[in-house]
Amino acid sequence: MKVVPALLAETALSVPALPVLADGHMASEMTIVSWGGAYSKSQLRAYHEPYSANTGVEIINDDSSAEAVAKLRAMNEAGNVTWDVVDVVAADAIRLCDEGLALEIDADTQLAAAPDGTPASEDFGDLLVSDCFIPQIVYSTTFGYRTDLVGDTAPTSVCAVFDTETYPGKRSLEKRPINNMEWALICDGVAKADVYDVLETEEGQNQALAKLDTIKDDVIWWSAGADTPQLLADGEVVMGSTYNGRLFSVIEEQNQPVAMLWDAQVFDLDGWIIPTGLSPERQARALDYIMFATDTQRLADQAKYISYGPARASSAPLVGKHADLGIEMAPHMPTDPNNAQNTFLYNYEFWADYRDDIDAKFQAWLAQ
């Protein structure tokens, strides 16, 4: 009976050892949750590496932002919050804040002021869409198209997506109503200012779905940001929507025959939240990290690695060249005046109120 005592001994040793181990971790490590891929890499180089060098804190990356809301709920229920700082889109931050799962932040005392002394609340301005949300980047969902598959006339309007005669072939759209419903209405003759008023009504929703119905057979639906770049590179689709940073990488880093269609790009925000239920020392360190990582210079630095616009007004003039490619990043920002001639801001309040309804309708329409 050699095996059993050995195993028992191991169990007995391990269990008391755990809390000690856990405390040891806490002093020098923090877990930061983000989206993975090129985006996490940009954060690693712009924020994590300098922060670790300054403080000696080791940062563990967890690429779980896609399921952040569900996981934070589970952690809260289990009373075991293992994440220190979480990167989420603004809509998720609003939900987490309402549920009490994210810490409220006072922008002026807990975030760094701009170099010229402008308080953070003014520097971020309207982008502070929730008390718990510290904005980091402005990104947009927009279309890219294959330059070699669109014929002689390159598309200039988002309505090219609905024009299967001029641009035959498949297009990829995100498998959710958000953005698609707005684009459908705009291309069905609804003025941009009226889109959300129309979408509030039953007829408006049906109108949008009817417009989408005209291209339903030509759509490949995506759910991960990496899908459209893959489909474009394959030539599987002529055009497709995705995040502008993904398209930048396809065009500039991977040299694929793809171009941007900035028309009617939809702006959205991404940023940090700090979960509630952290021990005081972990919370203090998370706040310290946030103070550092969202200051003017750090936000401008991130734009060296990925083409998302910094959320602070004071960071914009500091945006320079791409760290590896050496090209100017400003013309690739969704916020650049040339790209932002016709834009759309994601309406948080509207979608907070109508999301469940429209989601159900959209899914039912998809299944038809």
Place this chain on the structure above:
Amino acid sequence: MAGKTPISRKPVNFYVPIVAAFGALAGLFVGTAQGSGFLGLIIGAVLLGAMAFVATQIIKTERPTKWGFTVLLAVGGLLLGGIPGLVIGALFGWFFGWLTWWLYEGRYREKLAPYLTPGQVLWHFTFRVICGAIFVFLITPILVVMPLSFNSQDFFTFTPEMLRFEAEGYSLKHYRDFLTNNDWQNALRNSVLIAPAATLLSVSFGTLAAIGLSSEHVPFRRAIMAILISPMIVPLIISAAGMYFFYSRIGLQGTYFGVVLAHAALGIPFVIITVTATLVGFDRSLTRAAANMGANPVTTFFRVQMPLILPGVISGGLFAFITSFDEVVVVLFVGSAGQKTLPWQMFTGLREQISPTILAVATILVTLSILLLATVELLRRRSERLRGMSPG
């Protein structure tokens, strides 16, 4: 092996239509790729039917016509599809040359029993084709991954350069990325630490449980067995969520030991099942004989019982190892980023960044699995031979 059945040449109206039918099938594929499936079907049927007729009735010599088929279709492939077309055309040509002569000479009948009806002969070969098709269906998705992992681009795409077999189309950069990237190396280290530890626990507990449950005096044997097997039957996501809440409360969530325990729980059913199966053939009087000669239970176990049930223990252990090594759902719940295993890294990689590094890792893992299984199989055969259990 000498033929069972005397063979004779077949009439033209038998083999030419068959070759033409296969030609139509091949023509359908080529035609669809070129734009018109129907046209391809017709051309394939006429062309290959005619070639079969000419080869057997006009030229009448086997070897030159087989080469003729290969060269002719290879040139056709080259004109249609460049270098890859050449290779595929040559393979097609070789196949059709063989098929023509195989049917014409009646060689297909050679190794079958003389009394089979034509229907039975047809079924004999149809059955083989079906088996082959199933095999292809199972294997192709795994094989497709391998050339793609040598892609010089960052997408899951057969680029034109790759299809032309140009050196620039291929690179080892995804393998380099796997070997140098910290994320992947940490994931590899975690997998290599967790899987053997979980296997060790599963095998120890599973074997003991199987031996205990196979002795008749244990009460509630079936109920206990059902509970122990349950991790295999309950949907994984349910076990995972349950483990998550339980482990969180006792401080095991997000620790190596927690992940090892969770994986051990998943592996135990496999060990119990395989060991129980081998114990059926185990003669209990051997343990009594050992006891009779003065051996204590531990000695009996290690000297008498263990060697005999070892094949079951090893295959159970292999299953347990693979379960842990491949597992992604439970580790997503029970682990934290510090215990990220290879499947976890592949899962997030597929969702967030479709990078061929995943394919490079997949290729390495498939190769390792094949080597591992081959080694175990060779060892098993060797030990059987040494123990005189098989004539080989």
